[in-house]
Amino acid sequence: MKTSITGLHHITAISSDVRRNMQFYTQALGLRFVKKSVNQDDTGTYHLYYGDYAGSPGTILTFFPWAGMRRGRPGSGQSYATAFSVPAHSLPFWQQRFTTLKIESLPIEKRFDDDVLTFLDPDGLRLELVATKEVDSRPPAPSTEVPAEHAIRGFHGTTLGLIEASPTATVLTATMGYRLAAQSGHRTRYTVGLGGPGTYVNLLTDPTLPRGLDGAGTIHHVAFRVDDDAAQLASRAQIENDGLSVSPVIDRAYFKSIYYREPGGVLFEIATDQPGFAIDEPVETLGTKLSLPPHLERHRTAIEAGLPKIN
Numbered sequence: 001m002k003t004s005i006t007g008l009h010h011i012t013a014i015s016s017d018v019r020r021n022m023q024f025y026t027q028a029l030g031l032r033f034v035k036k037s038v039n040q041d042d043t044g045t046y047h048l049y050y051g052d053y054a055g056s057p058g059t060i061l062t063f064f065p066w067a068g069m070r071r072g073r074p075g076s077g078q079s080y081a082t083a084f085s086v087p088a089h090s091l092p093f094w095q096q097r098f099t100t101l102k103i104e105s106l107p108i109e110k111r112f113d114d115d116v117l118t119f120l121d122p123d124g125l126r127l128e129l130v131a132t133k134e135v136d137s138r139p140p141a142p143s144t145e146v147p148a149e150h151a152i153r154g155f156h157g158t159t160l161g162l163i164e165a166s167p168t169a170t171v172l173t174a175t176m177g178y179r180l181a182a183q184s185g186h187r188t189r190y191t192v193g194l195g196g197p198g199t200y201v202n203l204l205t206d207p208t209l210p211r212g213l214d215g216a217g218t219i220h221h222v223a224f225r226v227d228d229d230a231a232q233l234a235s236r237a238q239i240e241n242d243g244l245s246v247s248p249v250i251d252r253a254y255f256k257s258i259y260y261r262e263p264g265g266v267l268f269e270i271a272t273d274q275p276g277f278a279i280d281e282p283v284e285t286l287g288t289k290l291s292l293p294p295h296l297e298r299h300r301t302a303i304e305a306g307l308p309k310i311n
């Protein structure tokens with residue numbers, strides 16, 4: 001039985017200062033702030049979501065911002081880098097922008113035939129812009145600062161840092177329905193479903209990669225998308241059947257989730273496309289109010305009082 005994963009759903013990272021995080025992703029990168037919520041396991045902490053205009057699956061980078069959180073170190077046993085898709089020929093615009101805004105970036109490199117610009121967020125989170133020659137018909141993230149012709153289209157993919165790739169590759173291919181797309185040096189690329197930007201998982205087995213340490217500037221988990229509840233249950237059955245320990249289905253209000261750790265150490269999630277972020281506020285005003293899941297709504301006053309002001 002093949003699972004019904006169609007690509008990446010969201011990626012969740014850890015940050016420190018919440019305002020700095022908000023400024024970076026909405027202003028510098030031009031993403032839309034699509035949901036202001038709380039960490040359902042720690043309601044004194046925000047859960048912030050950035051993405052395209054509608055908050056579409058495959059575009060959503062989310063953060064748990066913990067003030068004063070010590071920095072982690074991206075490395076093996078983690079999702080090492082998060083790549084966004086931008087149109088071909090737009091990297092000079094971004095390079096110039098990063099220089100102007102004093103954002104740390106590396107020289108452009110060629111990878112799997114595409115130009116890649118690596119840069120760091122204010123907590124040191126490793127990000128990439130992939131100027132892909134592939135068709136990416138997703139609408140550009142709306143921004144008053146970044147012209148649509150250069151704007152981010154959503155995720156390109158995630159790169160997992162690994163000591164050894166084969167156990168993770170087996171889970172991707174045998175359990176999750178991914179297939180090998182390309183191989184180059186220390187990197188192997190996998191894709192799923194219709195393929196293309198928004199689906200890629202790259203496995204990086206560079207022996208010089210340090211052991212990853214959790215903390216600000218690192219990825220907490222990578223979520224894959226399925227259409228609906230039935231597809232999620234099918235995926236869950238396959239994961240369990242293949243001997244991995246997987247959580248029960250958890251209702252996250254905007255999607256339902258299951259979690260499991262792949263053998264390389266990275267926490268994976270499978271999330272449903274339904275019902276989406278417009279369930280509790282209209283698309284036009286996404287992110288403008290504190291959104292709480294129904295079971296936390298009666299604690300709203302206390303929760304709001306315990307959160308720092310951000311906008």
Ligand code: ZN
Pocket residue numbers: 010012221223269
């Ligand atoms: Zn998640």
